Amino acid sequence: MANYLDTFFAAMADPTRRAVIERLTEGRAPVGALHSSHDIALPTFLRHLKVLEASGLVRSEKKGRVRIVHLEAAPIAAAEDWLSRQRRLWEGRLDRMAELAQSLEEFRDEN
Amino acid sequence: MANYLDTFFAAMADPTRRAVIERLTEGRAPVGALHSSHDIALPTFLRHLKVLEASGLVRSEKKGRVRIVHLEAAPIAAAEDWLSRQRRLWEGRLDRMAELAQSLEEFRDEN
Numbered sequence: 001m002a003n004y005l006d007t008f009f010a011a012m013a014d015p016t017r018r019a020v021i022e023r024l025t026e027g028r029a030p031v032g033a034l035h036s037s038h039d040i041a042l043p044t045f046l047r048h049l050k051v052l053e054a055s056g057l058v059r060s061e062k063k064g065r066v067r068i069v070h071l072e073a074a075p076i077a078a079a080e081d082w083l084s085r086q087r088r089l090w091e092g093r094l095d096r097m098a099e100l101a102q103s104l105e106e107f108r109d110e111n
Numbered sequence: 112m113a114n115y116l117d118t119f120f121a122a123m124a125d126p127t128r129r130a131v132i133e134r135l136t137e138g139r140a141p142v143g144a145l146h147s148s149h150d151i152a153l154p155t156f157l158r159h160l161k162v163l164e165a166s167g168l169v170r171s172e173k174k175g176r177v178r179i180v181h182l183e184a185a186p187i188a189a190a191e192d193w194l195s196r197q198r199r200l201w202e203g204r205l206d207r208m209a210e211l212a213q214s215l216e217e218f219r220d221e222n
Contacts, residue, residue: 005123005124005126005129006124006125006126007124008124009120009121009123009124010120010121010124012116012120012194013116013117013118013119013120013121013124014117015116015117018116018193021197022197024201025197025200025201025204026200026204027204071197071201073198073201073202073205076194076197076198076201077198079194080191080194080195080198082129083123083187083190083191083194084191086132086133086136086182086187087184087187087188087191089136089137090135090136090182090184090187091184093136093137093138094184
């Protein structure tokens with residue numbers, strides 16, 4: 001899991017790459033159309049796509065002269081799982097501490 | 112939101128930093144105790160902690176000669192929100208496409 005999360009989170013740490021993900025949630029798209037909404041050189045944009053493909057987040061296939069890119073939801077779900085597990089563990093701990101503080105207060109009031 | 116997600120995801124893209132987060136879900140801890148479970152030099156470890164603090168994920172305060180580190184859940188929740196929004200949009204789209212394909216098949220069967 002370690003390596004997978006490394007490449008996933010690194011892929012998500014860039015605004016251009018996140019914008020591509022947001023665009024792809026609306027449906028698959030050709031590389032040219034994806035690039036046209038970004039004010040960067042094509043080779044730079046292709047490097048961003050490569051990082052996304054390496055992370056497993058997007059797949060692409062060639063149809064004639066056009067390369068079509070689409071999203072893969074599974075890696076997103078796996079990263080979400082990791083994050084939500086950490087948050088729930090931490091929040092659970094805070095809840096138990098709050099309960100403990102409450103019990104302590106009640107004990108003090110009664111004694 | 113762009114800059115915040117940049118630093119958050121970059122902070123999560125390293126196994127040492129994720130291990131610190133996992134450890135901190137069990138409760139706040141002094142820097143020395145956190146460092147002791149990692150086989151890296153202290154200055155390197157302190158740089159990892161700095162990256163985590165810069166992302167808002169952890170906070171630390173000095174108590175006497177010891178620096179205590181704890182987790183902040185809010186940035187995790189915000190990143191989770193972004194990821195789950197993308198996943199739901201994409202899955203929603205796949206569901207609508209599946210419904211469309213189903214309707215088309217039923218139409219064909221009836222005609």
